[in-house]
Amino acid sequence: MNSLRKSWVNRFSFLFLILFVFTLIIPMGYSASISLKEAFATEAPASAGGEHAKGEEGKKVEGEKSQYKPASKLKVEDYPIVKGFNSRIAVWIVAQLHLFFGAFVLAVPIFVLVIEGVGLATKDERYDHMAHEFIKVSMTAFSITASLGGLLAFMFVSFYPDFFKYMAGIFGKTMIIYAILFFGESFCLYVYYYGWDRLNKGFSKWVHLSVGLMLNVFGMTLMVLSNTWASFMMAPSGIDDSGIFLGNIWAAIRGPLWNPINLHRFIANIAFGGSVVGAYAAFKFLSAKTDEEKAHYDWMGYTANFIAIFGFLPLPFAGYWLMKEVYSYSQQMGITAMGGAFAWLFIIQAVLIGSLFLGANYYLWCGMGRIKGSERYTPAIKYLVIVIVGCFLVWFTPHTLIMTSKEVTQVGGTHHPVLGSLGVMSAKNTAVNMLIVSTFLSFMLYRRSNKIATASWTSTGNALQVALFTAAAINIVTLGVYGYFIPANIRIGLSIPQVMTTLTVIIVSSIIDAFMYKGAKSTGPIEWGKMAQRSQYALFLLAISFTWLMGLMGYVRSALRQHWHVYTVLRDNSVDAFTPTLGYAATIITISVYIFIALVIFAFWIANFSTKKQKVVEASH
Amino acid sequence: MKKLIQAVILILVFYLILKVGIPALGSFLHHGTWPVVPTALMRIYMFFVVAGVLLYLTFNEESAKELGKPIKEIYGSPEKGGLRMIVIAIIALFGGYVTYQNVKPSFEAPIELRSIHPAPPSSVEMWGKTYNLMTLTNPFRADKANYEKNAKEGGIVFFKNCFYCHGDKLDGKGHYYSGVSPLPANFVDVGTIAQLQESFLFWRIGTGGPGLPKEGAPWRSAMPIWQHFLSEEEIWKVILFLYDYTGHSPRTF
Incomplete structure (x- = not known):
């Protein structure tokens, strides 16, 4: 009877799986068919020869009237005034909050799926429990994301109707597909979360994993779809100079900034999501009553920190690609961002990124305290501190220094002979690569702390690794210094060998370590839970810094459009069509961060309720 | 302790x-x-x-x-x-x-933040025409056959007009170098024209100091508005010369 029931459950699960796949394929297939149809349409409306229409496939028949209208020339009175609201601030804060939560709920299922898979592969149930707890934290956040998304859409319609009309005129189809995909994502998320215990054994577990995969596919598709709207506003494509849509939706989607933004957001989401669940683990660790609880949340915090740093390390490189493409698209945008008004926000960014590196390393160093055998490596930490703090100081030294007139006289001009050379890309690239290599070294030492390699070639392996790190440091610094003597277009190219050096060190060292420590002798288990309380504040620092960074740099990316809704096409003529001062912008971003943190604490608190209830149920059994 | x-x-x-x-x-x-x-x-x-x-x-x-x-x-x-x-x-x-x-009260002048390379506008008006700086390119760059001739002519324009401040070595140390603040740009330095597109130079030369946006402190620069003294052709040729003489390539991305 039992086996019969099981077989029916399995069949049901399988049917569900097929249903999910179709739920995904239908909208995607539909959207692809529209794209293909339009891309190959013989009567496609066409290029008016404007810069926005570069690369267009279609050709418009002479004199043919387009079904699409040009971008309106808006006036102040075209912007409705809703009493009690400042349109720009309201949209700014709500959009920012929607992005914070959106990033979080898109990221969590990615690493939850990986952790669940690890649990299945290693047959270690702890991974499964942790993955379940991670997704639990994101459930309230999912509802908040949806609510904020709805609010944002209403705000666009209420405050900026003509802008929204123009965008919907081009992206209307994708907006509908977006809404359909959102249903798919919600469906998968609820089945994934509520079916966790039910679909936990045998074939059902595979079905559960498949649902998780579909959840991520829906999530990623949603992200890249919404990115098209943001990237179109910055670097419009598929339209002519007057803003008339040329009819090919694919051309409007694949703007020059779409893929750099897709990649940057995908990686950043993982880092951000990891840091927020890390804060949750820290919160639970600090409020834990028993040793078991402490051990569990200590391990959870460590894993979350690992995820955050894993996502964070390649992020600067994705950022460089994005900024390179921004510069390439518009010199005005590139200079405004990196050398003009917004350069000061990049200095704040550098300070926050440096804080992230410091926080993440400190957490690892503190973690070595709960591992017997780590004493062998702790003397190296002082050198790591010097390198990390030193690189950090170089990393945030601005190119243009703020000096009083007395200081200008002392320096002998506005150019500082020593610090001036630290404000350029050569120094920054060198510093960030050294920071990454040092952080990886911290991680390696942490991983080795309770292991003694027994391989016969251990000393050779260690020598090889020392040589690798030394050669990498020399190469990174030499390339950085060389960059001062060559023109900018060649200098920017040097970042590639620098990055490759960093990646080589990480990959080759990991491989050597993996082989060298295979079957290694243990000096004792990691004593989970015996972590210093102060280390948990590093996890809070990570979450807050990531949130702030997202707000700041998101503002920079968006504000590069200046007084345009859609850059060079649809001009913003509202009363707020000016770039606010940096202090004002930073205040609004900080308010958004506070609101986000308050809502996240609320989500943690709600997640706590179900844990309590679970415990009561367990106790009664 | x-x-x-x-x-x-x-x-x-x-x-x-x-x-x-x-x-x-x-x-x-x-x-x-x-x-x-x-x-x-x-x-x-x-x-x-x-x-x-x-x-x-x-x-x-x-x-x-x-x-x-x-x-x-x-x-x-x-x-x-x-x-x-x-x-x-x-x-x-x-x-x-x-x-x-x-x-405490201070009599010191307030701190002035001056951006050395401020962002250019997306378009600029010169000689009664509108130039789109996002797509503008040097018309003489593509003319490979007459490259040397054009660069040489640009050199003549430079030595007749620009070298008094920017120097005969293009290193920003001309005769009037020490008399102006901010100092004339050093074109040999890899941090100036080498990291800019030609359209940027066209805008800067054509509109001079007064054409700078506020972040560039237009009231401080001594650079003349060269569109009043030079033709469009002369400005493009002098740009060609600046890159040719220094050996730098204009930024194209």
């Missing part, structure tokens, strides 16, 4: 490096100057130096306890009431001193 002393010494050493070491190095590079670390930057540097020292001394449990011990003793032991009052008084006085330094 040992750890606290160690922390103080470490912070002092780094402070001295920043306060004396960097100006000394700068003075060695530029004789006759004492290039201090500007106060605004010094504060951020010191904040993170202190943070780094504290992180180093607290990652280990024993070390953290030892560092905190004298602080705990001063604030927690009833018998050390006198010392506690002295410490609190020193902290309060120091806070008062810092506050006073920040709010």
Whole structure:
């Protein structure tokens, strides 16, 4: 009877799986068919020869009237005034909050799926429990994301109707597909979360994993779809100079900034999501009553920190690609961002990124305290501190220094002979690569702390690794210094060998370590839970810094459009069509961060309720 | 107490490096100057130096306890009431001193932030025509057959008009070099024209100092509005010459 029931459950699960796949394929297939149809349409409306229409496939028949209208020339009175609201601030804060939560709920299922898979592969149930707890934290956040998304859409319609009309005129189809995909994502998320215990054994577990995969596919598709709207506003494509849509939706989607933004957001989401669940683990660790609880949340915090740093390390490189493409698209945008008004926000960014590196390393160093055998490596930490703090100081030294007139006289001009050379890309690239290599070294030492390699070639392996790190440091610094003597277009190219050096060190060292420590002798288990309380504040620092960074740099990316809704096409003529001062912008971003943190604490608190209830149920059994 | 002393010494050493070491190095590079670390930057540097020292001394449990011990003793032991009052008084006085330094009236000119390479507009009007700077390219760059001739003609324009400030070596050290502030651009330096597109130079030369946006402090630059004296063709040719002479390539991305 039992086996019969099981077989029916399995069949049901399988049917569900097929249903999910179709739920995904239908909208995607539909959207692809529209794209293909339009891309190959013989009567496609066409290029008016404007810069926005570069690369267009279609050709418009002479004199043919387009079904699409040009971008309106808006006036102040075209912007409705809703009493009690400042349109720009309201949209700014709500959009920012929607992005914070959106990033979080898109990221969590990615690493939850990986952790669940690890649990299945290693047959270690702890991974499964942790993955379940991670997704639990994101459930309230999912509802908040949806609510904020709805609010944002209403705000666009209420405050900026003509802008929204123009965008919907081009992206209307994708907006509908977006809404359909959102249903798919919600469906998968609820089945994934509520079916966790039910679909936990045998074939059902595979079905559960498949649902998780579909959840991520829906999530990623949603992200890249919404990115098209943001990237179109910055670097419009598929339209002519007057803003008339040329009819090919694919051309409007694949703007020059779409893929750099897709990649940057995908990686950043993982880092951000990891840091927020890390804060949750820290919160639970600090409020834990028993040793078991402490051990569990200590391990959870460590894993979350690992995820955050894993996502964070390649992020600067994705950022460089994005900024390179921004510069390439518009010199005005590139200079405004990196050398003009917004350069000061990049200095704040550098300070926050440096804080992230410091926080993440400190957490690892503190973690070595709960591992017997780590004493062998702790003397190296002082050198790591010097390198990390030193690189950090170089990393945030601005190119243009703020000096009083007395200081200008002392320096002998506005150019500082020593610090001036630290404000350029050569120094920054060198510093960030050294920071990454040092952080990886911290991680390696942490991983080795309770292991003694027994391989016969251990000393050779260690020598090889020392040589690798030394050669990498020399190469990174030499390339950085060389960059001062060559023109900018060649200098920017040097970042590639620098990055490759960093990646080589990480990959080759990991491989050597993996082989060298295979079957290694243990000096004792990691004593989970015996972590210093102060280390948990590093996890809070990570979450807050990531949130702030997202707000700041998101503002920079968006504000590069200046007084345009859609850059060079649809001009913003509202009363707020000016770039606010940096202090004002930073205040609004900080308010958004506070609101986000308050809502996240609320989500943690709600997640706590179900844990309590679970415990009561367990106790009664 | 040992750890606290160690922390103080470490912070002092780094402070001295920043306060004396960097100006000394700068003075060695530029004789006759004492290039201090500007106060605004010094504060951020010191904040993170202190943070780094504290992180180093607290990652280990024993070390953290030892560092905190004298602080705990001063604030927690009833018998050390006198010392506690002295410490609190020193902290309060120091806070008062810092506050006073920040709010006391000053006759110093306000800090002026000048962007050396401000962002160009998306389009610019010159000779009654509108130029789209996002797509504008040098028409003589593509004319490979007459490249040398055009560059040479650009050189003639340069030596008739620009070299008085920008110098015969294009290094920004012309006859009037020391008389203007900001200093004339050094085109040989890899940080100037080498990192800019040709359309940027066209805009800068054509509209001169007064054409700078506010962030570039247009009231300070002595650069003339060259569209009043040169033709469009002459400006493009002089741009061709600047890159040709210095050996730099214009930025194309």
